[in-house]
Amino acid sequence: MKRPTIADVAQRAGVSKGAVSYALNGQPGVSEATRQRILAVATEIGFSRSSAARALSAATAGAIGLALCRPARTLGVEPFFMALISGVEAELSARSYALTLQVVADHDAEIAVYRRWWGERRVDGVLVCDLRTDDRRIPALEQLQLPAVVIGGPGGTGDLASVWSDDAAALTETVEYLAALGHRRIARVAGLPDLRHTEIRTDAFTAVCQRLDLVDAVTVWSDYTGEEGGRATRRLLSSAQRPTAVIYDNDVMAIAGLSVAQEMGLTVPGDLSIVAWDDSPLCRLVHPPLTALGRDIAAYGAHAARQLLAVVAGQPAGRVQDETPHLTPRGSTAPPRGR
């Protein structure tokens, strides 16, 4: 099956290649009647423009890139990324942009991918995930002048545009809620410590616990996997002054924590209250369903994509705030027993 080119359209419509190009792009230079005729011919013979030729002459790839840097073993389990991707994708495909995806092992590999994409002109811009403190990717992208939007922050994003959500406020609200239920010993199982949002949440946790005089507040670090989340929970629940409530930095660790609690003979929420960050269907899957800090992740992704397209179009890099995660109380939180 021979693919029609712009020349075929031009010939059939009895005009030049240039006129067809103007017509297709909504540029002035052709009369309305001619434009309609050209568009009709294009539709009739099933013409679509070669992305390669367009990229070459218009110097735009029509694609944006997303490099995922989490190790393969955690990548699949959290629903977060798939939700994010589907949101990004919805926004992009609505504007006929393609999404190019690459899984990388570490930040060096990721920077190498950015460099290659830049050199190959394969993408018009990139979305950056999992912002770390002192993130080496930021200066690398600034140097390349590759349009980018960081998903994360606030802070630490250099001169790049970013989309962020107020995790500090969400965490504060959660601790206040648990404190209001009567909890005094609250623990937090955090994600990887060098991620920027872990840092932000940790600072907020420390601050609110100090303010509410929760002296037994403790944060332990983990790596977002169920294994580590379970292990951390086991340690916490084995301590002399075991917490009566635990906040987990993702849903997978929270579910693992719930299992560990049940395995150790504790009832949830009677003996232990559990809050999960990232409200996904997983949280409603288990018994009791988990109280969770949720937000519309697909919308977050769509927001970031929109922002990136704006940057690609030459608008100044802004830092826009997305929805703040909100607490959805379910069956896994209650006043501590014996209050």
Place this chain on the structure above:
Amino acid sequence: MKRPTIADVAQRAGVSKGAVSYALNGQPGVSEATRQRILAVATEIGFSRSSAARALSAATAGAIGLALCRPARTLGVEPFFMALISGVEAELSARSYALTLQVVADHDAEIAVYRRWWGERRVDGVLVCDLRTDDRRIPALEQLQLPAVVIGGPGGTGDLASVWSDDAAALTETVEYLAALGHRRIARVAGLPDLRHTEIRTDAFTAVCQRLDLVDAVTVWSDYTGEEGGRATRRLLSSAQRPTAVIYDNDVMAIAGLSVAQEMGLTVPGDLSIVAWDDSPLCRLVHPPLTALGRDIAAYGAHAARQLLAVVAGQPAGRVQDETPHLTPRGSTAPPRGR
């Protein structure tokens, strides 16, 4: 930052553009000494070929496409796709191919995407997921002559290449295992009925149950979501002759089923044995950990990607078999109580 082109390399190496092209592509036409000099210059100035220009003149996009057709609400939850994608990706990036991803609502939209990708020459080939019985995508792709590999089967893939795993054998093994434990009333919570692999598993289930004379065997249909899986389990466990073992077509439904059983006061595996299809970290997250039918999904994806690249390279469309899922017994299966 100005991006170097092949002309810059040529000038600096004191040769023509053509010579550089030959050198970069490992073609004959330049001496080994010159080739090395050119490659050194290219590395030195950080040159990489424009994917657009390459695509235009070599008529190859350097990318393959993957359209995901599951509704957004189930997409994120199952770890399956992320694992598949990371496997596909590993294989592609090793050969400098890019992965273009698109999320679509239904098969019509998916076919439209294929048509657009074909017209835009945006991808060299596509991977097709979630094969259905009488899948309209197959003839559409055959008509477009867009290289494709179907992930699924056997059967129903038309003239397209495919990579499949022997789900029938895996299911048979599982039923035999449960029967050997002493189970006589085995139920199966299946995924969407019009998926080809659901059909294959259902046929195998019927056959083995008949052979083993398990007259109470029953299959109920679901949609892969936790909600539906839980609901189906509740129905099954409320029936007069409730099953003593349930096989779930994915991990998410199995976990939901486990919760429902516990919520109804049944112990697992004492009162009910549970087997999950797709062994993911989720299965080890819950208590008891789930006996599961697992396979290396990333390897499956890599296998499919390799196969697609072969088809793109002009090799005949083959139907290759991947690893058969194998049963990993864990804490969720045991002989039925009161045997």
Place this chain on the structure above:
DNA sequence: GACGCTGACTGAACCGGATAAGCTGAGCCA
């Protein structure tokens, strides 16, 4: 009726590689 002006369109030059065809000089042989 010569002039300028505008809208509608054409022709040709690009974009950055791949590649077929052409050229050149060294090496070899008769």
Place this chain on the structure above:
DNA sequence: TGGCTCAGCTTATCCGGTTCAGTCAGCGTC
């Protein structure tokens, strides 16, 4: 020494769009 081959290049053309500089008809204007 002339003729031939062939490795090792160069040159030119092409891929399929975008875009800029013209061309030209038609119209109003003084």
